Amino acid sequence: MRWNGRTRCALVCVGFVALFSAFSFRLVYLQLVKHDEYAGLAAEKHVYKQPIYAERGLIIDATGEVLAHNVPVETVVADTSHLNKEKGAEAVALLSRELNLEADELAEKLGSDRHYVVLKRQVPQSAADALRAKLRLQNLRGIYFEHDSTRIYPNGSMLCHVIGFTDFDHKGIQGVEASMDEYLRGQDGYRYIEHNRAGQEIVLYRGQERAPRDGYQVHLTVDLNLQNIVENEIDAAVREFNPQKATIILMRPQTGEILAMANRPDFDLNQRNTARPEQMKNRAIIDMMEPGSTFKIVTAAAALNEKKVRPDTTIFCENGRWNFGGRPLHDHKSYGELSVQDILVKSSNIGAAKLALSVGDQKFYEYIRRFGFGERTGVELPGEISGVIRPPQSWSKISITRIPMGHEVGVTPLQMTVAMATIANGGKLITPRIVKSVTAADGKTITEFTPQQVRQVISPQTSQQLSNALRGVVSDRGTAAAAAVAGFTIAGKTGTAQKVDPHGGYEHGKYVVSFTGFLPAEHPEFVGLVVLDDAKTSKPEQNYGGQIAGPIFARIAEKAARYLDLEPHPELTKPTAASRVASTIASRR
Amino acid sequence: MSTRRKNVNQVDAASLARWIVITGFLALAGLCYVYLTLQLHRLGDRKKILETELANIRTENDLASVQVTALTSRSALQRRLKEGYLKMVPITEQSIVRLAPIRPATDEDAIRPVANDRIGK
Numbered sequence: 135m136r137w138n139g140r141t142r143c144a145l146v147c148v149g150f151v152a153l154f155s156a157f158s159f160r161l162v163y164l165q166l167v168k169h170d171e172y173a174g175l176a177a178e179k180h181v182y183k184q185p186i187y188a189e190r191g192l193i194i195d196a197t198g199e200v201l202a203h204n205v206p207v208e209t210v211v212a213d214t215s216h217l218n219k220e221k222g223a224e225a226v227a228l229l230s231r232e233l234n235l236e237a238d239e240l241a242e243k244l245g246s247d248r249h250y251v252v253l254k255r256q257v258p259q260s261a262a263d264a265l266r267a268k269l270r271l272q273n274l275r276g277i278y279f280e281h282d283s284t285r286i287y288p289n290g291s292m293l294c295h296v297i298g299f300t301d302f303d304h305k306g307i308q309g310v311e312a313s314m315d316e317y318l319r320g321q322d323g324y325r326y327i328e329h330n331r332a333g334q335e336i337v338l339y340r341g342q343e344r345a346p347r348d349g350y351q352v353h354l355t356v357d358l359n360l361q362n363i364v365e366n367e368i369d370a371a372v373r374e375f376n377p378q379k380a381t382i383i384l385m386r387p388q389t390g391e392i393l394a395m396a397n398r399p400d401f402d403l404n405q406r407n408t409a410r411p412e413q414m415k416n417r418a419i420i421d422m423m424e425p426g427s428t429f430k431i432v433t434a435a436a437a438l439n440e441k442k443v444r445p446d447t448t449i450f451c452e453n454g455r456w457n458f459g460g461r462p463l464h465d466h467k468s469y470g471e472l473s474v475q476d477i478l479v480k481s482s483n484i485g486a487a488k489l490a491l492s493v494g495d496q497k498f499y500e501y502i503r504r505f506g507f508g509e510r511t512g513v514e515l516p517g518e519i520s521g522v523i524r525p526p527q528s529w530s531k532i533s534i535t536r537i538p539m540g541h542e543v544g545v546t547p548l549q550m551t552v553a554m555a556t557i558a559n560g561g562k563l564i565t566p567r568i569v570k571s572v573t574a575a576d577g578k579t580i581t582e583f584t585p586q587q588v589r590q591v592i593s594p595q596t597s598q599q600l601s602n603a604l605r606g607v608v609s610d611r612g613t614a615a616a617a618a619v620a621g622f623t624i625a626g627k628t629g630t631a632q633k634v635d636p637h638g639g640y641e642h643g644k645y646v647v648s649f650t651g652f653l654p655a656e657h658p659e660f661v662g663l664v665v666l667d668d669a670k671t672s673k674p675e676q677n678y679g680g681q682i683a684g685p686i687f688a689r690i691a692e693k694a695a696r697y698l699d700l701e702p703h704p705e706l707t708k709p710t711a712a713s714r715v716a717s718t719i720a721s722r723r
Numbered sequence: 724m725s726t727r728r729k730n731v732n733q734v735d736a737a738s739l740a741r742w743i744v745i746t747g748f749l750a751l752a753g754l755c756y757v758y759l760t761l762q763l764h765r766l767g768d769r770k771k772i773l774e775t776e777l778a779n780i781r782t783e784n785d786l787a788s789v790q791v792t793a794l795t796s797r798s799a800l801q802r803r804l805k806e807g808y809l810k811m812v813p814i815t816e817q818s819i820v821r822l823a824p825i826r827p828a829t830d831e832d833a834i835r836p837v838a839n840d841r842i843g844k
Contacts, residue, residue: 199797205789206782259782281778286789288796337767358797 180328188320191349196357201297204283208262210253216276216333225274232265256284275333287403294403295416296395312516317572320349350580353570355391363693364394371686372398375669381418381547383663387555389585390564419518422544423646426631427481429540436501437489438599439592445475445599451484459531479606481613487535495526504591505553506563507545513566521545551663554650557600558658561592601625605655617684619692621702626651628679644668649683653691662687
């Protein structure tokens with residue numbers, strides 16, 4: 135073979151063709167066959183899914199006052215692949231100092247090879263700005279800041295059990311924060327971004343993006359002005375009687391709207407980490423109590439509605455002592471013949487027992503259940519209990535005489551309020567509501583919670599008869615004269631139940647005193663319940679619902695009536711509630 | 724003279740000009756591409772700066788809103804009231820005028836509220 139010029143030229147050409155063909159094949163192999171694999175590796179190195187947090191919705195009261203707000207904070211995160219290893223110690227020292235973190239823990243976090251390490255959450259804006267400036271000054275890379283928010287509650291402990299709180303991940307834990315979490319939470323967005331070597335975003339290469347949807351605003355039925363009245367009175371009651379627990383509820387009987395709800399002990403929502411578990415319980419819905427004589431409204435309602443008796447039917451009350459089923463039943467005073475109306479006014483246990491007997495076990499049990507006892511009321515608050523109502527099959531021989539006076543049953547304060555509301559509104563059992571509506575930030579209504587009638591429990595006529603009888607309770611003849619409010623007619627019922635011992639039986643000398651009533655009796659605007667568990671009085675004979683809970687109700691009702699601008703009854707010229715309360719207190723001293 | 728002309732390389736001016744234009748166009752296109760890409764990066768950076776500014780303004784607004792809420796909350800106002808910073812004068816019962824529904828007068832000369840029934844009809 136002769137190596138002339140043409141041959142050599144051809145060989146060089148072939149060589150080039152072979153070389154470029156090899157390059158081409160490699161290129162095709164990399165771009166087509168291995169594309170996904172290498173693109174994934176590259177993306178892993180540079181592409182980062184940046185979360186865009188949705189803002190949690192506000193909780194607002196009936197008057198538009200904000201009850202739960204968001205305050206902007208920042209989350210400090212690190213991408214360890216962007217950290218300058220030579221300046222590692224410097225970064226640890228600075229971050230440890232600025233964020234109040236343990237240096238060892240921080241060094242361990244920054245020493246890992248993870249791309250996303252959360253260093254500290256909920257860093258206040260000012261602290262984050264200061265750290266940002268120092269990082270820039272020392273030319274430290276790989277530390278990033280993410281906008282976030284934390285919850286604050288401007289009113290501290292007020293309405294704490296209703297509002298509830300969230301955890302670090304903004305998930306509702308208690309109260310409306312938990313029950314309405316679905317609406318309040320919103321939906322986080324995200325954005326795929328690429329960083330350069332310095333860790334700065336290359337905006338040009340932004341990838342897929344989804345905008346966040348902020349949480350909706352939840353409007354409560356609670357009126358903070360009424361809540362404030364209730365909170366002041368419950369605080370005064372705690373100071374005066376030092377009860378173990380206390381609960382006050384105000385509710386609109388026609389719609390089931392809860393206007394105020396307060397419990398003691400309570401806690402500051404902004405310092406919930408220091409609160410003890412017993413402070414966090416919403417006792418209005420999770421505490422069970424024997425209601426005592428307030429339960430007689432159910433007994434009387436059953437007997438009247440079944441037309442076994444009329445309000446003026448007289449019943450012999452055995453002069454204060456009656457043996458039934460081998461066990462004596464006592465009244466606190468000796469009564470002979472009492473009308474049904476007076477059984478409520480005087481709160482006769484024997485009279486109530488005889489009313490229940492006239493109705494019969496099964497029917498009486500049905501009425502108890504129809505009033506909503508033994509089932510959750512359905513209020514928009516988490517953790518509500520149903521209470522304990524045993525069926526007649528498991529009653530003892532004397533249960534039919536004890537249940538009518540509120541023993542052997544376990545009810546929640548809210549159930550008791552709802553039962554009284556049923557009498558106030560013409561016999562309709564209404565689902566209590568704490569949430570009025572849910573709206574978007576622009577005011578558009580998302581959901582509206584309308585009043586829900588569960589069932590007609592008693593006839594309007596029976597309800598009227600009961601209402602008239604209960605007006606007598608708040609009179610000079612009744613057990614709750616101190617619950618009267620000048621200018622207004624009040625219907626109500628007192629309750630004094632011996633406290634149940636968790637180890638069995640009853641605790642001697644310890645009582646749960648209560649009063650539940652509504653105002654004005656003719657066309658009720660609100661129903662209220664006051665319960666004090668183990669109130670301490672100087673004399674045992676003062677430890678009655680009418681003497682302790684009644685005056686508290688009167689003070690609340692007077693202020694609430696003034697706030698709601700209820701027109702006083704022009705014909706009523708009773709002494710003012712204040713003077714009655716003063717006389718009650720004076721009589722104690 | 725004619726032999727000399729034959730040996731000189733002939734330049735096709737038209738073709739040269741065409742290539743010069745094409746090359747120039749390609750160079751210009753390349754430069755434009757580079758310039759526009761740089762502009763996009765610059766605009767991206769500007770967008771990022773504006774986004775940061777907007778986020779900061781929003782944060783400041785949120786902080787101010789939280790402060791306003793905290794300062795005007797019922798608890799804060801009550802604290803101020805206790806400190807004596809605010810004062811509330813109770814409205815006496817005599818100062819409240821209630822617009823009660825019209826009732827027929829008991830006496831002929833009794834003073835009673837009146838209303839124009841035709842208004843709004």
